Amino acid sequence: MRILFFPFSLLYHLVTSFRNWLYDIRFFKSFNISIPTISIGNLTVGGTGKTPVVEYLIRSLKDHRKIVTLSRGYRRKTNGFLIAEQHDNAKTIGDEPFQYYNKFKNEIDVAVCEDRLYAIPQILSILPDTDLILLDDAYQHRKIIPSCNILLNDYSRPFYNDILMPAGNLRESRNNASRADVVIVTKCPEDIDNRELENIKGSISKYTKQSVPIFFVSTQYGPQVPLLNKNYQFTEKVILVTAIADPRPLVDHIRRNFHLIKHFNFNDHHYFSRKELERIIAFYRTQNDQSLSILFTEKDIMRIIGTKLKDILMEYPVFFQPITYKFAQGESEFEDFIQKVLDKTED
Secondary structure (H helix, E strand, O other): OOOOOHHHHHHHHHHHHHHHHHHHOOOOOOEEOOOOEEEEEEOEOOOOOHHHHHHHHHHHHOOOOOEEEEEOOOOOOOOOOEEOOOOOOHHHHOHHHHHHHHHHOOOOEEEEOOOHHHHHHHHHHHOOOOOEEEEEOOOOOOOEEOOEEEEEEEOOOOHHHOOEOOOOOEOOOHHHHHHOOEEEEEOOOOOOOHHHHHHHHHHHHOOOOOOOOEEEEEEEEOOOEEOOOOOOOOOOEEEEEEOOOOOHHHHHHHHHHOEEEEEEEOOOOOOOOHHHHHHHHHHHHHHOOOOEEEEEEHHHHOOOOOOOOHHHHOOOOEEEEOEEEEEOOOHHHHHHHHHHHHHHHHO
8 A cells, every 4th residue: 555655755744845945045044042952853753762761851851950841732722831730641742742841740841732943932921030931742843943953763664764754754854864963763672782783773873963863762661550549559460451552561461460451542642532442341340350550651641631531540550661662772972962062052
């Protein structure tokens, strides 16, 4: 089927290349921001692991910076500029921004807006102490020139082996990796060897500017967190529920370490209905097994908490899976690189 879509990919290439060319020749204007801004994004559609990278930056910098994350709020039910408050949930600001807010609400601020260039002056007016803005999923947002452009590359779906949508998964051509100031290869196996690291660096460096640093991170699955009832203990038998772009790494992790009974898989960013959650609970009850847990991803559970749907899960052993990243090498070098970017912007 993808072969049949190839002519449309050529048309898409013409459109995206023409748009980028208009920015490159400054027919469309791009603007520098008065405070440091870090953009985190990708060339590949869906599932490259932006959220753990944003959270890593928040953890690294929140003690020394007044941080605001700015996202478009994908699939939220509202429009326009919003700063997250206590009454908000995934439907009002989007699941990923709500995850940032839910996890770091006393330490950072979270904003959403379709137009980031419009949003930044609003942020600086309402939150004048802001001294760092993290632009979530903004690699294609050319209206703003970030202080640092972080490009993410999925280890299992490298952009340099892909082609443009709809025949492939690229949002824009490989050559646009040249806008990156740093590249992070996500979801690497923990046992990746130096020879493979160098091979991947060589493939990426064909498309980036000279001497752009490349880092590698592997996924770390933390202890499963009970959703509501803290008395439940996570068990060896698991019913897994996912609504993310690429659930395969998590499925593999569960199969390696637990006994996967059933996997309920939904489309990325899916909003669960009452009937769907009741169907999951009905399956749990038919098993008649007290040593069984129901596991959601952390992002997916954000679409349930803050709504009445959580009441359906109240009496059951429901957990969510936190995900973080571990650097294969060079973590201190990455942190030094980010700090130099921030210092240079302020100078």
